Amino acid sequence: xxxxxxxxxxxxxxxxxxxxxxxxxxxxxxxxxxxxxxxxxxxxxxxxxxxxxxxxxxxxxxxxxxxxxxxxxxxxxxxxxxxxxxxxxxxxxxxxxxxxxxxxxxxxxxxxxxxxxxxxxxxxxxxxxxxxxxxxxxxxxxxxxxxxxxxxxxxxxxxxxxxxxxxxxxxxxxxxxxxxxxxxxxxxxxxxxxxxxxxxxxxxxxxxxxxxxxxxxxxxxxxxxxxxxxxxxxxxxxxxxxxxxxxxxxxxxxxxxxxxxxxxxxxxxxxxxxxxxxxxxxxxxxxxxxxxxxxxxxxxxxx
Amino acid sequence: xxxxxxxxxxxxxxxxxxxxxxxxxxxxxxxxxxxxxxxxxxxxxxxxxxxxxxxxxxxxxxxxxxxxxxxxxxxxxxxxxxxxxxxxxxxxxxxxxxxxxxxxxxxxxxxxxxxxxxxxxxxxxxxxxxxxxxxxxxxxxxxxxxxxxxxxxxxxxxxxxxxxxxxxxxxxxxxxxxxxxxxxxxxxxxxxxxxxxxxxxxxxxxxxxxxxxxxxxxxxxxxxxxxxxxxxxxxxxxxxxxxxxxxxxxxxxxxxxxxxxxxxx
Numbered sequence: 001x002x003x004x005x006x007x008x009x010x011x012x013x014x015x016x017x018x019x020x021x022x023x024x025x026x027x028x029x030x031x032x033x034x035x036x037x038x039x040x041x042x043x044x045x046x047x048x049x050x051x052x053x054x055x056x057x058x059x060x061x062x063x064x065x066x067x068x069x070x071x072x073x074x075x076x077x078x079x080x081x082x083x084x085x086x087x088x089x090x091x092x093x094x095x096x097x098x099x100x101x102x103x104x105x106x107x108x109x110x111x112x113x114x115x116x117x118x119x120x121x122x123x124x125x126x127x128x129x130x131x132x133x134x135x136x137x138x139x140x141x142x143x144x145x146x147x148x149x150x151x152x153x154x155x156x157x158x159x160x161x162x163x164x165x166x167x168x169x170x171x172x173x174x175x176x177x178x179x180x181x182x183x184x185x186x187x188x189x190x191x192x193x194x195x196x197x198x199x200x201x202x203x204x205x206x207x208x209x210x211x212x213x214x215x216x217x218x219x220x221x222x223x224x225x226x227x228x229x230x231x232x233x234x235x236x237x238x239x240x241x242x243x244x245x246x247x248x249x250x251x252x253x254x255x256x257x258x259x260x261x262x263x264x265x266x267x268x269x270x271x272x273x274x275x276x277x278x279x280x281x282x283x284x285x286x287x288x289x290x291x292x293x294x295x296x297x298x299x300x301x302x303x
Numbered sequence: 304x305x306x307x308x309x310x311x312x313x314x315x316x317x318x319x320x321x322x323x324x325x326x327x328x329x330x331x332x333x334x335x336x337x338x339x340x341x342x343x344x345x346x347x348x349x350x351x352x353x354x355x356x357x358x359x360x361x362x363x364x365x366x367x368x369x370x371x372x373x374x375x376x377x378x379x380x381x382x383x384x385x386x387x388x389x390x391x392x393x394x395x396x397x398x399x400x401x402x403x404x405x406x407x408x409x410x411x412x413x414x415x416x417x418x419x420x421x422x423x424x425x426x427x428x429x430x431x432x433x434x435x436x437x438x439x440x441x442x443x444x445x446x447x448x449x450x451x452x453x454x455x456x457x458x459x460x461x462x463x464x465x466x467x468x469x470x471x472x473x474x475x476x477x478x479x480x481x482x483x484x485x486x487x488x489x490x491x492x493x494x495x496x497x498x499x500x501x502x503x504x505x506x507x508x509x510x511x512x513x514x515x516x517x518x519x520x521x522x523x524x525x526x527x528x529x530x531x532x533x534x535x536x537x538x539x540x541x542x543x544x545x546x547x548x549x550x551x552x553x554x555x556x557x558x559x560x561x562x563x564x565x566x567x568x
Contacts, residue, residue: 073438122444125481
């Protein structure tokens, strides 16, 4: 049976400039960030990114990798907007297709099912229909005659998703409460890649979680990469929550060119192993700073 | 009667804060609802949904804000690990619920206009916005599938505008222009702001001042609104919380007083 294990570099080697790439997760939750960071280090460019957007979109925009973003929102959850995506939109640096988030789901579902569109009420009357002049409506062929939005299939050249556990044959296990739409990103794509916190032998799946956590079948995957902490700084429960302190530093650094160069040099110009080490060091430094501030305010503060 | 002004924040001897009137006004959005999923964004709406569930809308279904429905009625900011869950509600099932119509929602609005269009997408021209906001999210689909209301904690001519910049949530005129499939399940029930309560119960579905919160004058509301509101000759005050409601708000649902951080007393 096929062994689908890859390295991050091998995964990125399967991608090419100009591709339409779907990225799983939702907002700042269970994003395949290690794969995104690997793209940042590559010479890939001119990508169309299809995402329930979070810092994946912001980072790719900041690195000049993106020609177009297809999204319903871009958010960091605990912080409403991503600073780099804001700049990209406000300076006209990227082309955009903004959809209702339910339309987005139907677009992935249509692509997965190999039909050209799926109908919905969502979008009718809104500016989604105005700012995307390519969108069409369809009239029900039945006696109701309802006119509905025909959400076009969102076909992807490649999809990247991050899961809690996977085996070498490419089955994935999502242990958090929401699988989001990761199976549909994979279903909509030509080339399908899963990154995982940890490889396990297939016979270990049952002890990790109930059957319904095994929601990514190997029918949906071409390659799988083990990358512990691979969703950092987004949430990857139950393995780890969002690193809120790091996310705040990401946002703060984005607002200042010098701080952003320093952030890039420390966290993004290095490989994944060095990234994880740098994150650990940053956490330790932050804890030391907090302790020092507490001590200072306790001893030197006004009565 | 026109409401007299009696100082900001509270209405004299009752000691009820503005935030508490807002929470009660949000609760009223769910009156008459049976077994529907109540989704509420913002502090006053979250309190309102829970208050309604504990009082006059006992069949309401509440979410944990993540991927589950909760059986009980947790306080704001309660530790999520302690919640009693009754059903799985991942995003895919949220869409099923939205499209089935079994949902009543209070969303926030960065801009809202005279006929009930809402904007959370961008300020300025969509193609190259002055300020990029979060994106339309589910607002287009929500508004044409189930009752939707809005919460605006800072009522001003910047938030209540003649015409929103990007129609995210669909208002009455836009739904009508889009045809019967858009109007079939469309209802913008209320807008609640820190100044008053608004609805669209007018012949042409133009926004109407339904009540002013005690301590707010009609003039204050019209001056803070960037379009001509429909103002009836007699504008009532937003109703007082009952003693039971005040007790629930203060000791059960929001003992930490988060409501007063969103709308200052």
